[in-house]
Amino acid sequence: MPLAAERAPGMPASSAAARGAGAIVVALAASVFLLFIVAPVAGLVASGGWRGLAGLGADRELRASLVLTAFTATVATVLGVIGGTPVAYLLARRAFRGRALVAAIIDLPLVIPHPVAGIALLLVLGRATPFGAALYAAGLRVTGSITGIVCAMLFVSAPLYVSAAREAFARIDSRYESVARTLGDDAWRAFRRVTLPLAGRGLTAAAIVMWGRAISEFGAIVILTYNPKVASVLSYDRFTSTGLSGAVPAAAVLVLFALLPLVALRALRMDERQGR
Amino acid sequence: MSRSAFVRSKVAPITVGVAVAAAVAAVHACSRPSPSGAAARDTVVVFVAASLAKPLQPVFAAYSARTHAVIQAESGASVVLARRITELHRIPDLILLADPEVFPELLMPRHVTWYAQFARNRMVVAYTANSRYAAEIAPANWMDVVRRPDVQVGRTDPAIAPAGYRTLIMFQLAQRFYHRPGLADSLLASAPERNVRPDASGTAALLAAGELDYIYDYQSVAESNGFQFVALPREIDLGDPSLASEYATAQVRVRRPGSDTTVAIAGQPIRYALSIPENAPHAAAGRRLMSDLLSPAAVRELRAEHVDMLDHPIVAGSNPPAELRDATGG
Amino acid sequence: MIRLANVAARAGAFALADVSFEVPAGGYGIVVGPAGAGKTTLLETIAGVVRATSGRIVLCGNDVTHAPPEARHIGMVYQHAFLFPHLTVRQNVDYGAASRDLADDMITRFGVDALAGRPVDSLSGGERQLVAIARALARRPRVLLLDEPFSALDPRTRNIVRRLVRTVYYEQRFTALQVTHDFGEAGLLGDVAIVLDRGHVVQTGDPEDVFRRPKSPYIADFLGAENVFAGSARPIRAEEPDWVEGDPDGFMEHAVAFTTGALTFYALGDVVPGPTHAVIRAEEVSLSAEPSHSSMQNQFRGRIIEIVPNGALSRVTIDVSGTPIVAAVTARSVRELRLVVGSDVVAGFKATAVHLC
Numbered sequence: 001m002p003l004a005a006e007r008a009p010g011m012p013a014s015s016a017a018a019r020g021a022g023a024i025v026v027a028l029a030a031s032v033f034l035l036f037i038v039a040p041v042a043g044l045v046a047s048g049g050w051r052g053l054a055g056l057g058a059d060r061e062l063r064a065s066l067v068l069t070a071f072t073a074t075v076a077t078v079l080g081v082i083g084g085t086p087v088a089y090l091l092a093r094r095a096f097r098g099r100a101l102v103a104a105i106i107d108l109p110l111v112i113p114h115p116v117a118g119i120a121l122l123l124v125l126g127r128a129t130p131f132g133a134a135l136y137a138a139g140l141r142v143t144g145s146i147t148g149i150v151c152a153m154l155f156v157s158a159p160l161y162v163s164a165a166r167e168a169f170a171r172i173d174s175r176y177e178s179v180a181r182t183l184g185d186d187a188w189r190a191f192r193r194v195t196l197p198l199a200g201r202g203l204t205a206a207a208i209v210m211w212g213r214a215i216s217e218f219g220a221i222v223i224l225t226y227n228p229k230v231a232s233v234l235s236y237d238r239f240t241s242t243g244l245s246g247a248v249p250a251a252a253v254l255v256l257f258a259l260l261p262l263v264a265l266r267a268l269r270m271d272e273r274q275g276r
Numbered sequence: 277m278s279r280s281a282f283v284r285s286k287v288a289p290i291t292v293g294v295a296v297a298a299a300v301a302a303v304h305a306c307s308r309p310s311p312s313g314a315a316a317r318d319t320v321v322v323f324v325a326a327s328l329a330k331p332l333q334p335v336f337a338a339y340s341a342r343t344h345a346v347i348q349a350e351s352g353a354s355v356v357l358a359r360r361i362t363e364l365h366r367i368p369d370l371i372l373l374a375d376p377e378v379f380p381e382l383l384m385p386r387h388v389t390w391y392a393q394f395a396r397n398r399m400v401v402a403y404t405a406n407s408r409y410a411a412e413i414a415p416a417n418w419m420d421v422v423r424r425p426d427v428q429v430g431r432t433d434p435a436i437a438p439a440g441y442r443t444l445i446m447f448q449l450a451q452r453f454y455h456r457p458g459l460a461d462s463l464l465a466s467a468p469e470r471n472v473r474p475d476a477s478g479t480a481a482l483l484a485a486g487e488l489d490y491i492y493d494y495q496s497v498a499e500s501n502g503f504q505f506v507a508l509p510r511e512i513d514l515g516d517p518s519l520a521s522e523y524a525t526a527q528v529r530v531r532r533p534g535s536d537t538t539v540a541i542a543g544q545p546i547r548y549a550l551s552i553p554e555n556a557p558h559a560a561a562g563r564r565l566m567s568d569l570l571s572p573a574a575v576r577e578l579r580a581e582h583v584d585m586l587d588h589p590i591v592a593g594s595n596p597p598a599e600l601r602d603a604t605g606g
Numbered sequence: 607m608i609r610l611a612n613v614a615a616r617a618g619a620f621a622l623a624d625v626s627f628e629v630p631a632g633g634y635g636i637v638v639g640p641a642g643a644g645k646t647t648l649l650e651t652i653a654g655v656v657r658a659t660s661g662r663i664v665l666c667g668n669d670v671t672h673a674p675p676e677a678r679h680i681g682m683v684y685q686h687a688f689l690f691p692h693l694t695v696r697q698n699v700d701y702g703a704a705s706r707d708l709a710d711d712m713i714t715r716f717g718v719d720a721l722a723g724r725p726v727d728s729l730s731g732g733e734r735q736l737v738a739i740a741r742a743l744a745r746r747p748r749v750l751l752l753d754e755p756f757s758a759l760d761p762r763t764r765n766i767v768r769r770l771v772r773t774v775y776y777e778q779r780f781t782a783l784q785v786t787h788d789f790g791e792a793g794l795l796g797d798v799a800i801v802l803d804r805g806h807v808v809q810t811g812d813p814e815d816v817f818r819r820p821k822s823p824y825i826a827d828f829l830g831a832e833n834v835f836a837g838s839a840r841p842i843r844a845e846e847p848d849w850v851e852g853d854p855d856g857f858m859e860h861a862v863a864f865t866t867g868a869l870t871f872y873a874l875g876d877v878v879p880g881p882t883h884a885v886i887r888a889e890e891v892s893l894s895a896e897p898s899h900s901s902m903q904n905q906f907r908g909r910i911i912e913i914v915p916n917g918a919l920s921r922v923t924i925d926v927s928g929t930p931i932v933a934a935v936t937a938r939s940v941r942e943l944r945l946v947v948g949s950d951v952v953a954g955f956k957a958t959a960v961h962l963c
Contacts, residue, residue, distance in 0.1 A: 122485055122487070123485075126485050126486060126487050127428075127486055127487050128406065128485060128486025128487070129486075141470075143470070143471075143482060143487045144468075144469075144470025144471050144472075145470055173688070175684060175688050176688055176690060178650065178653070178655040178675070178682070179682060179684070179688050179690075180690075180701070180702075181653075181654070181655060181674070181675035181676050182653055182654075182655070182675050182676070182678075182680055182681060182682040182702075182742070183676075183681075183701050183702025183741070183742075183745060184676045184702040184745065185676055185702070186674065186676050187674075193701075194690055197692045198690075198691065198692055222474075225470070226433070226472060226473050226474060226478070227469040227470050227471075227472050228469070228470065237433075237435075237436070237474070239359065239363070240353070240355060240356040240359050240436055240474075241355060241359075241435045241436050244363045
């Protein structure tokens with residue numbers, strides 16, 4: 001970035017200087033912002049990372065929590081992909097009346113405060129409600145259970161998947177599907193043989209984003225399920241019961257764990273740029 | 277979708293939401309009536325044990341209305357509140373905990389030099405009209421009803437909330453009292469991990485929502501939430517100070533999270549205690565609120581809210597404030 | 607065969623209304639029209655990709671109005687190949703192929719066997735289009751729909767591909783419907799021309815016919831007629847003195863004098879006297895140094911105001927009594943007649959070449 005913008009002939013000096021100054025301001029702002037995000041994470045990992053990782057072998061509770069978090073997030077993501085892909089496809093392809101409304105409703109969990117989401121789920125899926133009573137009779141408890149964790153994760157992170165999957169489908173020209181239809185495929189076959197492979201990378205990225213969101217959820221999960229503890233609940237618990245010194249190693253491990261989806265996303269993009 | 281497209285699509289609703297929240301907060305703050313007098317308005321930051329939060333609400337509201345003081349109350353499990361002081365260095369002007377032991381254990385002498393016990397409580401088994409076998413349960417059979425397989429029983433986390441480990445102690449005392457070997461473990465098994473919540477208000481919420489049939493909680497919580505409850509024998513409910521030695525015969529080991537070490541905790545009568553931390557930002561305002569809480573009018577009000585207030589606070593530690601010496605009457 | 611009866615459809619901003627026409631079995635139909643007329647929508651409606659909201663579509667004797675695309679036995683080639691990016695060339699052609707052999711045959715025919723194993727993003731535009739056509743034909747469709755299949759290609763490739771398509775067409779005799787911008791190309795291939803404007807069919811018929819006798823000046827202009835004049839027409843009597851030879855009797859029955867500006871020339875037709883338009887294709891105007899004794903009833907002196915070379919033909923504009931007339935003349939004639947801007951020349955055209963609309 002040039003400190004003083006080059007002056008084109010005939011251009012007044014003041015505007016060239018202004019352009020240079022503008023560039024500096026932008027660079028400063030960007031740096032501060034990046035620092036704001038990187039510093040706390042780097043600081044946490046630096047102060048507790050080694051201790052946390054080293055202690056991971058002995059810390060059965062933390063290990064179990066990580067496994068639980070990964071497992072429930074995966075289940076939630078699978079359910080989200082199965083249920084959300086058709087919705088995303090419809091939103092991308094069919095212009096039906098009320099499409100904007102449906103899209104807005106799907107985005108609702110993103111703007112609801114997380115504990116509110118948990119309470120809302122409890123009110124619908126709880127044992128005392130008609131629907132929840134049916135679930136309970138079928139052996140599915142929503143509080144204090146893996147089912148509850150999965151429900152909370154699904155509720156708050158599915159909208160991310162649907163949004164991203166919709167984009168992935170929208171990016172594929174519908175004429176590819178039209179051509180496949182004229183070549184003898186029915187709608188489902190055309191979807192399977194053309195749309196899905198072309199959208200595959202985008203859908204995978206969308207699922208990774210959903211997974212990443214699911215593992216970081218706290219507020220909605222803790223309302224439904226405190227025990228067994230997912231990683232976010234455990235880190236809060238460590239903090240409240242043993243203080244910072246007890247919590248930092250666990251928190252550092254959890255931050256490293258949360259980097260996994262980001263790394264996966266990077267790998268996908270890199271792959272794409274190299275042309276598969 | 278591309279990240280920038282995603283961000284762009286979310287920026288608008290989030291911006292609107294934040295703007296609305298900020299506007300509401302601003303309007304709310306501006307709409308408080310300013311005092312007619314020249315004296316500045318009191319601001320008091322109060323940390324309140326979860327089980328006291330609900331009963332104290334109307335008392336705080338009345339105090340605010342009378343004196344135009346602004347009370348910022350935060351509630352949570354006793355250990356959580358203590359951690360806020362020790363780890364986050366957020367010092368309140370007044371702190372009320374459900375377990376006096378937290379003061380010497382965690383907060384003395386750095387943050388607190390004295391504490392005053394001001395109320396009692398007892399463990400009960402709380403339930404609602406919708407609980408299974410609600411019509412059947414009684415002091416004579418509670419320990420059998422709660423162990424029935426189709427009954428969901430909840431309790432609080434022993435590592436964080438006093439109510440949690442007091443429940444475990446009560447189980448021990450019950451085993452001895454009713455002469456039933458193995459009762460403590462059996463009761464524990466019938467209130468499994470998945471029905472554990474971090475604090476007393478968490479279990480109360482689940483009971484109210486119908487997710488649980490019975491919870492072990494304080495009588496004050498049960499009453500202020502409008503729950504029905506089974507009164508337990510004095511020998512096991514940790515409510516009678518004269519039975520302190522008996523309570524002390526029960527011991528439970530509570531696991532320290534993050535390691536396999538455990539801490540032994542002996543039974544003690546349940547007392548609520550308050551203190552004003554050394555570096556409280558508005559200590560004078562805190563003392564004013566404390567005096568009010570301990571005044572006869574407030575004591576009456578709190579008793580009406582089902583808090584079993586002591587007639588006189590019992591002070592421990594050194595250098596309590598003058599207001600307390602007056603309240604104790606000596 | 608393709609038959610549409612009162613078909614209406616809508617796709618986004620494009621709509622079709624009351625579209626009816628027929629292309630006979632084994633015939634080649636041409637669809638022309640300005641941008642936004644709905645030409646692609648028309649093809650997509652016939653293909654079944656767009657649903658017809660009313661009317662009937664019959665393909666090869668079957669009513670396919672409500673049939674899904676895969677059941678209509680059609681092939682579709684878009685302006686931009688739309689080859690499946692995740693498949694190789696061979697896999698693309700095999701995609702809906704009636705048989706592996708047929709796919710192989712098409713690959714060979716269209717000369718893309720050297721490319722067979724390649725991923726499609728390594729192909730040039732012309733190669734992609736060849737593969738797209740091979741892919742459509744490998745299915746042995748009874749009806750082939752082409753949406754400006756050659757317009758994205760450079761002229762040389764365009765000719766090659768066009769020739770290949772025509773060869774296969776003559777062999778397999780499927781019914782074809784092609785959208786084209788190049789009406790000259792249409793004239794070469796087509797049995798039926800359909801002029802589409804704003805979702806409506808405004809004229810159908812033999813391409814030559816539509817070409818020379820457009821129904822409106824608008825169509826004429828769109829079809830590239832350079833000489834479209836507004837003026838008025840009146841029938842003439844035998845007594846008019848400047849009448850020349852030919853078939854006087856038959857001629858005089860239908861002779862019309864058309865006046866535009868200061869220029870009057872003769873046309874044929876049963877025309878209501880009054881304001882109308884006259885269309886003369888530039889190819890029908892010939893130039894000479896002197897008036898010739900021929901059956902050309904209209905010959906006028908004028909001054910050349912513009913010469914535009916355009917491949918084999920040049921467009922020469924002559925000012926005749928204030929009215930510009932465009933003649934299409936071979937470059938050779940331009941040289942032989944030594945035509946330059948400013949020189950005098952005689953422009954002539956037959957009365958039969960004038961179309962009134």
